[in-house]
Amino acid sequence: MYEDLKYWYLRDHKLFRTLSYSQIKQLCIITGFKKASKGEIIYFSTSDIPRIFLLKKGNIKIVAIDDDGNETIKDIIQKGDLFGELTLESDNKNEEYAKVLSDDVAICSFLMSDFEDLLLKNPTLALSYTKFVGLKMKRIKNSYANLISKDAKTRLYQFLKDWAEQEGIWSGNLVTIENYLTQNDIAQIICTSRQTATQLLNEMESKNLLNYNRKEIIITDITKI
Amino acid sequence: MYEDLKYWYLRDHKLFRTLSYSQIKQLCIITGFKKASKGEIIYFSTSDIPRIFLLKKGNIKIVAIDDDGNETIKDIIQKGDLFGELTLESDNKNEEYAKVLSDDVAICSFLMSDFEDLLLKNPTLALSYTKFVGLKMKRIKNSYANLISKDAKTRLYQFLKDWAEQEGIWSGNLVTIENYLTQNDIAQIICTSRQTATQLLNEMESKNLLNYNRKEIIITDITKI
DNA sequence: GGCTAAGTGTAAATTAGCCGACATTTTGCT
């Protein structure tokens, strides 16, 4: 990996726009730059030195396994997102892994300690990062608030709305979303069973609210969702 | 309010331990200092200048009202907690208010902009603050992960365990918690109906797992929860 | 002290949605 290319990979992220070339180069001692393709599983080996990851391309999901062996989707990471121990607090006991959803992904990573040093030397970045983490928290709070005490249908609608807002291609009230999730994934995200999700999606399709297939979801009229 | 007293109110918080007297004094120029008693409702008037709050004494709950008029408990704030727009990003459309749960509370507040300035001048604080927010985020994630895909009983048990850990007075396996929540509050926190919560609590009482009254909850043997 | 409102106790009817058990379709692989 050429230093310059690494530089651009980071520079590209809005969080790092305030940094100078030399500052980014500092981070770029980055060991990690990784490519992976659909279905691959990436472990954040707990023994390893704590890192922060930046997804440059594609989509992945973070999955946790509880004591009973149940899979729970903890997060969907999209292009441009930072992930990993954003808390800057390493956690030893997490049984988490990432699974690649899109055709292929590119991930860069850097050491948490390097990042911390950089934050200390660069107050503006520190503030941006603080806001970034805060925003992420707000998102989580909101999405959970929606999950709970609403029924499955409402949750699905809300999820689709969010998804459309984040990634949809809009033309008027018609929104097209690239669909890299299976119905099972969607079910897990909105915390319902696969069957219920399937049923609701079909119901929506028969009401002409949307058009579902494995490649894309076309929402006929976003205002009706 | 004497400057020095204000100073100590802030100084006392672990987040601000890294700051010098003069730095804290800067924040103190501000500032709201408010007392309120049980049942009182505190609005974060949206028109007002954005603030960050620090709860010095007592307990409050943050309640949100959705479009249908339903109340949802968003957060329980305990002594020493920072709250408000931790994201440092003011949000115009939140229908939130705080309700005092304990007999009385003391709250100080300072302007978000002042806090931001301080963060810029003090990267170490920024880093601590980010870690603090991150930790809070992790807590939320965990507690919500517990909320979902578990039944009401499990959620109640988990909630009691958490509560005991955070605020309980331990003597061996017996834990006493000062109870400033109603059964309705508890129900809302664990996302169930009041009746179900009542039923479960009574069931636990009849099994001698705990002892519930409006003043305190005594958990007979925390290891059995 | 006595009244009112808030908090708690209990029980039956109703329902959402989970679960198991399949059939069918699509995809990827050799």
Next chain:
DNA sequence: AGCAAAATGTCGGCTAATTTACACTTAGCC
């Protein structure tokens, strides 16, 4: 092309938990 595996579609029974409805108890206030 042909096969296996993954994804999707569909159904009915089952169960936890919400809802509705009402009685009782406690706390706070004049």
